[in-house]
Amino acid sequence: MKSTAKVVGPPLPSTDVVARVRAIDWQEIGRDLDAQGCAVLKGLLSAEQCRAIAALYADDRHFRSRVVMARHGFGRGEYKYFSYPLPELIAQIRPVLYAGLRDVANRWNEAMGIDIRYPETHEAFLKRCHAAGQTRPTPLLLQYEAGDYNCLHQDLYGEHVFPLQVAMLLSEPGRDFTGGEFVLTEQRPRMQSRPEVVPLAQGDAVAFAVHFRPVRGTRGNYRVNLRHGVSRIRSGHRHTLGVIFHDSA
Numbered sequence: 001m002k003s004t005a006k007v008v009g010p011p012l013p014s015t016d017v018v019a020r021v022r023a024i025d026w027q028e029i030g031r032d033l034d035a036q037g038c039a040v041l042k043g044l045l046s047a048e049q050c051r052a053i054a055a056l057y058a059d060d061r062h063f064r065s066r067v068v069m070a071r072h073g074f075g076r077g078e079y080k081y082f083s084y085p086l087p088e089l090i091a092q093i094r095p096v097l098y099a100g101l102r103d104v105a106n107r108w109n110e111a112m113g114i115d116i117r118y119p120e121t122h123e124a125f126l127k128r129c130h131a132a133g134q135t136r137p138t139p140l141l142l143q144y145e146a147g148d149y150n151c152l153h154q155d156l157y158g159e160h161v162f163p164l165q166v167a168m169l170l171s172e173p174g175r176d177f178t179g180g181e182f183v184l185t186e187q188r189p190r191m192q193s194r195p196e197v198v199p200l201a202q203g204d205a206v207a208f209a210v211h212f213r214p215v216r217g218t219r220g221n222y223r224v225n226l227r228h229g230v231s232r233i234r235s236g237h238r239h240t241l242g243v244i245f246h247d248s249a
Helices: 017-022 026-036 047-058 088-111 122-131
Strands: 038-041 063-068 078-082 140-145 149-153 164-169 177-179 182-187 194-198 205-209 212-217 220-230 233-243
Touching: 017 088, 026 038, 026 088, 026 205, 038 194, 047 088, 047 140, 047 164, 047 233, 088 122, 088 164, 088 212, 088 233, 140 149, 205 220, 220 233
Parallel strands: none
Antiparallel strands: 038 205, 063 078, 078 140, 140 233, 149 220, 164 205, 164 233, 177 233, 182 194, 182 220, 212 220
């Protein structure tokens, strides 16, 4: 797993991002995730870091594949999956975000009667993924322009799934683009879907449920099913960094 921490391409400014992640009030984030299925991590990346990550999109040496959404019915726009070794900033931030979210993930599984528990380190979790044949990295960079959107979906890539993921907005709303809101929907048993629109500023991130989360009802906990997407971009260009903690088969 040492390859995930190597530097590839031009260095990205990353001296303070790990400290910012560790300084987050993860108990408050956990309460927001329990209540809404999502939580905003404000000011996670600086404007300089956002621009540096977005600029990677033009250099295919950083990526293992490119997906044009319209070809697969996913929406409009495109995205690229990073290859190992990840760029330094992404390699640094992925394990510390995992550490902050791990307790929520384990607590959710316990509440939903799921036996799976997640190890203390992201490296140990990736070893579990790789032993099952899930060896391809899943962090991705998404690019949208006017008229593009991302249909509601779930990022499930194999047997082993970490139940939370993070998306970081790299562009500045109102200046770089308009429209393009992050949208989360929650389907509760025998009820209509509940939508949640999450406003983000440049450098903000949203942590959210990949698939299921527990909700407390009158007869105990039950599972609700979540999907996420992006509404139509009305003008300009929008870039997003997606950090998924399980690797792909």
